[in-house]
Amino acid sequence: MKHAIVASILVSAALSLAGCSEEKAEVVAETIRPVKVIEVAATRTNRALDYSGSVHARREMALGFRVNGKITERLVNIGDRVTAGEPVARVDTTDYVLSVRSAEANLAAAERQVETTALARKRAEDLFARKFSPKSQLEQAELSYSQAVSARDAAQSALDQARNQVAYGTLRTDRTGIVTAVNAEVGQVVSAGNPVITIAADGEKEVQVAVPENDIFAFKPGKTVQVTVWSNEGLALSGAVREIAGSADPRSRTFAVRVSLPDDPRVLLGMTASVSASADDGPSMVSVPLSALAKEGEQVLVWTVEPTTATVHARPVKVADFNGTDARIAEGLKPGDLVVTAGTQFMRENLKVKLPQDALSQQAGTVESDATASLTR
Incomplete structure (x- = not known):
């Protein structure tokens, strides 16, 4: 009887010790899940603007007689080069x-x-x-x-x-340039001031494009734009907006924008060119991959990582739009946040995670730079 009681006590003690070791094993075996994260950065959506125009001389002169008369001579043709003071036409005097x-x-x-x-x-x-x-x-x-x-x-x-x-019966040019248009012929009677010959003065060239009113605020005098010439696909020039019309064309409702070009012999008058610029489209937002999004009921959320404690936390967000692979977040995230991008279905509040080494190094560098900036201030 005594032996049976002692055996029972020993079995109970053994079972208790086994239960304690299982509990300790459960505590020790706490799950630390490795995760893939990204550090979100602010992005601004830019809308590409492309407009076609033609190359013009910055200064073009439509020459006309200062007196009435019948044209007796026209001394130049389209494409001819003329020098300042050279006669180009005469009327009967x-x-x-x-x-x-x-x-x-x-x-x-x-x-x-x-x-x-x-x-x-x-x-x-x-x-x-x-x-x-x-x-x-x-x-x-x-x-x-x-x-x-x-x-x-x-x-x-x-x-x-x-x-x-x-x-005044002899029409002379004021500048050196190229004849780009002839508007009257020999035998024609013209009035004083009527354009007869158009001269494109030598010097700076520019591209003139028509910009609709919904995009005109993307252009400011001095803004740098990209100019390409259709006749030479490899030619790309950096132009600058020189002038913007003060009012829209009453029929097309577009604004004339003139873009100055650098001196390049490959750009000829009359060539077709394209002007490329960009316009800010909406406020600055952060973007995350679609895989980072999770849903709890009707609420969209992401899992962010607190680098100091290596734990994850659910954060509700408001999605602005999608672009196929990413989602733009309007509210809920800020630049610098670490967001889990894979395995969000396994996340739970305060779950311990293991960050990639490169993410830790990048975060440490960010903290150190912020601390340095604070000390500097």
Whole structure:
């Protein structure tokens, strides 16, 4: 009987010891799950803008005669190079030459009148000095002389104007450049100011594009854009926005934007070019892979890792949109957060995890840089 009691006690003790060792084994065997994480960074969605235009000279001049007339000569054709002061067209100046002759005759008559009134004034001065004539007669002679001088000056001005009209019968260029357009032919009667010849001045070239009103705020004077020329696929130039139209075209509702180009002999006037720029589309957000998203009821969440304790925590987020492989997060995450990207179905609150070594090194470097910045401040 005594032996049976002792045996029972020994068995109970053995079972108790076995239970304690199992409990200790469970505590020691706490699961530490390795995870794959990413450090989220802020991203800004940029929308690509591409517009086609043509290459123009920065300065183009539409030359026209300063007088009316019938064109008798056109001395240049499209594509010809001209130098400053070179004649490009002429009109018939027969009537203007006749006006010059008439003005010369009027000037000669006015000069004779000046001579006649000068003699009369001299005679009136002598008579008045000898007291043979009243002062009023002298004053009348002086007035007639002044009127004659004024008439002579007017005749001289009329002659100069008539001569200018003759000179204006020859159309000359103001700058050196290339003829890009001819708007009148020999025998055509043109009015003063009508464009006859268009000259593209040598110097800086630019691309003009039409930008719709919903994209115009993406362009600012001085902004750098990429310019490619269709005739040369390997040619890419860095241009700068020079000018933006102050108002939209009333029919197309687009704004004319001029982009200055660097000097390159491979870019010729009239070539087709494309202007590429980008526009910010929406506020700055963070992106995570779709595999990082989990769902609890109606709530979308991600699992973030606290690097100091190596534990995971569920964090609700608000998804802005998807782009096929990633999700843009509008609320819930900030740059620098570590997010679990694989095995989210095995996560639970405060679960111990093992971070990859590169993630730990990167996080330590971030903490150290933040601490250095704080000390610097």
